[in-house]
Structures are given as C-alpha cells and as structure tokens.
Amino acid sequence: QAPDGRQALQLTTAxxxxxLGxxxxxxxxxxAIIAATNTEDMAAAAAAARKVGMAAQTAVPPALIGKLPLAFKKLGFAAHSQFDQLALDAEQLGDPLQTREQLAALxxxxxxxxxxxxxxxxx
Ligand code: HEC
Structure with missing residues (x-):
C-alpha cells in the first residue's frame, strides 16, 4: 500500500x-492526436498513435513483466491496442470526431x- 492509499508496485530505479518513460x-x-484532429490531419493522428501501439510494448524485460499484476498488464495492453485501433480508423475513416471519441474512451x-x-x- 502506498502512502496515498493506492497499490504500490515495487520496482528498481531502472x-x-x-x-515512466x-x-x-x-x-x-x-x-499530438488532439492537435492533429483539430487540423484534421488524420495521417499525423495515426502516426502519433502507432508510436504507442502494441509494437512499442515489445521491449519490456521479463523481470519487469513478472513484477506487474495481471490487472495492470491488462490495462496497459488495452491502452496500447486501442491506440493501434485508433490509428487504423483514423486512416480508414478519416473522421476527427470519431478519433477524439476513441481517444476519450481509451x-x-x-x-x-x-x-x-x-x-x-x-x-
Ligand atoms: C497499466 C497502468 C497505466 C496505464 C494504462 C497508464 N498509466 Fe500512466 N502511469 C502509471 C503509473 C503506475 C504511474 C506512476 C504513478 C505514481 O507512481 O504516482 C504513471 C505515470 C504517468 C505519468 C507521469 C510520468 C513521469 O515522468 O512521472 C504520465 C505523464 C502518465 N502516466 C500518462 C499516461 C497516459 C496519458 C496514459 C494513457 C494514454 C497512461 N499514463 C496510462 C500507470 C499507467
């Protein structure tokens, strides 16, 4: 338990x-996604979302994965994969409002x- 009542995950500094990075x-x-949807630059919105999609998650060391609770990993997985879906839809539908709704949901x-x-x- 952390001093503020949340669940404390004990990690090394690295x-x-x-x-945090x-x-x-x-x-x-x-x-970047908010700025891109404001100018209706859906290619830029997609590119920004892909940078934090599932591909960004592959470098996590096994020791760290082992310290993270399942519920934490599920939330992280959901965030990454929903950025990928947002990227795909931004490209294929090209609707800034839809993209912002997906961003709010994710x-x-x-x-x-x-x-x-x-x-x-x-x-
Ligand atoms: C799977 C859990 C999880 C998800 C999902 C998550 N975060 Fe975090 N985030 C954390 C934790 C834990 C911290 C550290 C909080 C603390 O120790 O007080 C943190 C810290 C941060 C920080 C501070 C970084 C720093 O250098 O101190 C930022 C900014 C942040 N998160 C942004 C986001 C944004 C934006 C999203 C969604 C797109 C997100 N996070 C999704 C768990 C998560």
Missing amino acids: ERNMV EMRDFLVAVQ MNNCVACHATYSLVVAD
Whole structure:
C-alpha cells in the first residue's frame, strides 16, 4: 500500500524509469492526436498513435513483466491496442470526431490505472 492509499508496485530505479518513460510517450501521443484532429490531419493522428501501439510494448524485460499484476498488464495492453485501433480508423475513416471519441474512451485506461497503482523504488 502506498502512502496515498493506492497499490504500490515495487520496482528498481531502472524499471520505474522505463515505465515512466513509456508514460511520457503516452502523453506525447495524446497531445499530438488532439492537435492533429483539430487540423484534421488524420495521417499525423495515426502516426502519433502507432508510436504507442502494441509494437512499442515489445521491449519490456521479463523481470519487469513478472513484477506487474495481471490487472495492470491488462490495462496497459488495452491502452496500447486501442491506440493501434485508433490509428487504423483514423486512416480508414478519416473522421476527427470519431478519433477524439476513441481517444476519450481509451484514456479511461489511463485514469483507471493511475487511480489504482503507484510506482515505488525498491532497489
Ligand atoms: C497499466 C497502468 C497505466 C496505464 C494504462 C497508464 N498509466 Fe500512466 N502511469 C502509471 C503509473 C503506475 C504511474 C506512476 C504513478 C505514481 O507512481 O504516482 C504513471 C505515470 C504517468 C505519468 C507521469 C510520468 C513521469 O515522468 O512521472 C504520465 C505523464 C502518465 N502516466 C500518462 C499516461 C497516459 C496519458 C496514459 C494513457 C494514454 C497512461 N499514463 C496510462 C500507470 C499507467
């Protein structure tokens, strides 16, 4: 249990830095997708979403995977795969409103995970 009541995941400094780096990539993608839909540049929205799709997840070391609870992995998996779906639909449907609706829906994964977990260093 973390001091703020959330579930504390105990990671090494390097593991925590890796997860937080992935998080900042998520934030970059969200900003880029909103900006791209505002200018109706659906190719740019798709490109930004793909950078944080399933392909971005492959480099996670097995030791780190082993420390993450199943519910955490499911939320992470859902976020990555929904960015891929958003990218596909942005290209194929080209509808900025639809893309923003998908972004709002997939960000429920961000909200749910942040409400539940915190990362604590245990080197
Ligand atoms: C599977 C769980 C999970 C998902 C999904 C998730 N996050 Fe996070 N995120 C975390 C955790 C845990 C932290 C660290 C929180 C803490 O220790 O207080 C974090 C931290 C962050 C940070 C801070 C990074 C830093 O350098 O300190 C940002 C920004 C962030 N998340 C953005 C996002 C965005 C945007 C999404 C959705 C697109 C997202 N996250 C989805 C678990 C998740």
